[in-house]
Amino acid sequence: MDNIENIDENSRYSCNVPNHCKEKNTYVYDNKSGLNIGDRAPDFFANTTFGECKLSDYRGKWLVLFCHPGDHTPVCTTEFISFSKYFKEFKKRNCELLGLSIDNMNSHLSWVYDIYKSTGIKIPFPIIDDRHCKIAKMYNMMSKDDETTIRSVYIICPNGNIRAILQYPASLGRNIGEILRMVDALQEADVNKVATPANWIPGNPTISLLPKNQAEMLEKADNMEEYNCLDWYLCFNKPMLNK
Numbered sequence: 001m002d003n004i005e006n007i008d009e010n011s012r013y014s015c016n017v018p019n020h021c022k023e024k025n026t027y028v029y030d031n032k033s034g035l036n037i038g039d040r041a042p043d044f045f046a047n048t049t050f051g052e053c054k055l056s057d058y059r060g061k062w063l064v065l066f067c068h069p070g071d072h073t074p075v076c077t078t079e080f081i082s083f084s085k086y087f088k089e090f091k092k093r094n095c096e097l098l099g100l101s102i103d104n105m106n107s108h109l110s111w112v113y114d115i116y117k118s119t120g121i122k123i124p125f126p127i128i129d130d131r132h133c134k135i136a137k138m139y140n141m142m143s144k145d146d147e148t149t150i151r152s153v154y155i156i157c158p159n160g161n162i163r164a165i166l167q168y169p170a171s172l173g174r175n176i177g178e179i180l181r182m183v184d185a186l187q188e189a190d191v192n193k194v195a196t197p198a199n200w201i202p203g204n205p206t207i208s209l210l211p212k213n214q215a216e217m218l219e220k221a222d223n224m225e226e227y228n229c230l231d232w233y234l235c236f237n238k239p240m241l242n243k
Contacts, residue, residue, distance in 0.1 A: 048126035
């Protein structure tokens with residue numbers, strides 16, 4: 001058994017965790033530079049509020065894996081309510097949600113019940129019990145002082161690769177609509193081999209990929225109106241993927 005220190009009643013509200021999460025563990029993902037976009041998402045086995053699962057169970061679907069600093073905290077509660085309201089929209093996109101914190105299962109269950117009592121909302125996605133910080137450290141989700149998890153988001157595509165990484169401080173609640181927009185943009189790029197401009201939303205024009213050679217560059221440069229270009233490297237397409 002790990003030597004777990006006693007935690008006072010207020011610890012769950014301040015997001016403090018036992019010192020065993022600060023210790024170096026042999027199961028930490030061995031990548032000193034951290035995980036990067038394009039890397040294969042490391043598999044793991046976890047206990048969640050919906051039962052046991054593995055990351056590889058989500059193969060074939062998009063996945064938003066995200067962590068929060070602590071249960072029974074105000075900003076995290078607003079995020080979970082918002083994730084729940086957007087849940088059906090993620091599902092429409094073949095995308096699942098998987099939450100995580102280093103609180104234990106009793107804390108998770110108590111918190112989701114509090115949300116249900118206060119709002120009538122049943123959290124429709126699982127939350128990982130990562131009390132030993134195994135997954136949080138594997139995915140570089142811990143704060144600098146190892147006191148808690150930050151607000152990390154990993155968007156993982158159906159083949160298991162990491163496609164986007166977001167990190168927020170504890171004081172900043174996430175924009176769930178923006179995370180959904182990122183899933184839309186990644187899917188649009190994959191299906192139609194395009195890029196998406198600033199502030200893109202489904203239904204807006206996309207951007208053609210850069211020319212691969214001089215001949216393609218000259219073709220666009222000489223026919224900018226036909227290709228709907230502002231310059232040879234910035235040409236717009238009509239939207240093709242409808243949500």
